[in-house]
Amino acid sequence: MTRFQGDFRTLLAAAVAFALTGCAGMDSALFSSTATPYIYTASEKAPSPMSASYQWGATGEVSYCNAGMSSLIASRRQAALEAVARVCQNDYAITGEGGGGAMGHRAGAFQVTPDCSQGRTIVFKCTRVQPPPTASVRN
Numbered sequence: 001m002t003r004f005q006g007d008f009r010t011l012l013a014a015a016v017a018f019a020l021t022g023c024a025g026m027d028s029a030l031f032s033s034t035a036t037p038y039i040y041t042a043s044e045k046a047p048s049p050m051s052a053s054y055q056w057g058a059t060g061e062v063s064y065c066n067a068g069m070s071s072l073i074a075s076r077r078q079a080a081l082e083a084v085a086r087v088c089q090n091d092y093a094i095t096g097e098g099g100g101g102a103m104g105h106r107a108g109a110f111q112v113t114p115d116c117s118q119g120r121t122i123v124f125k126c127t128r129v130q131p132p133p134t135a136s137v138r139n
Helices: 003-029 070-087
Strands: 060-065 092-099 119-126
Touching: 060 070, 070 092, 070 119
Parallel strands: none
Antiparallel strands: 060 119, 092 119
């Protein structure tokens, strides 16, 4: 075995080990399962040519990352639905789903987690309670 083959095998083994451990922790490290619903303001609920019809009259939306292993996608979607259930006190309707902005998290000017290449958004309407609009600005 040449020195190159030995170095290549070591490098390959390290890459495989990194990939396996990285996949196990990817959901928490890169694409968090913690979903935070965005509650619309009155003007965002109003019909507009800039919004999809399923957003008209909706209470808000929650985004999750739809990329990666199917089990991770399912757990992210479930976490998003659980967040909606908390906000709406388990009484809500899904008005639509579509491609969305599952953006990375930022700390000031620095992005600390990457943007998701395949974000999904669940649009919902609370049927009993009406939570106050989200005060933060979406990016």
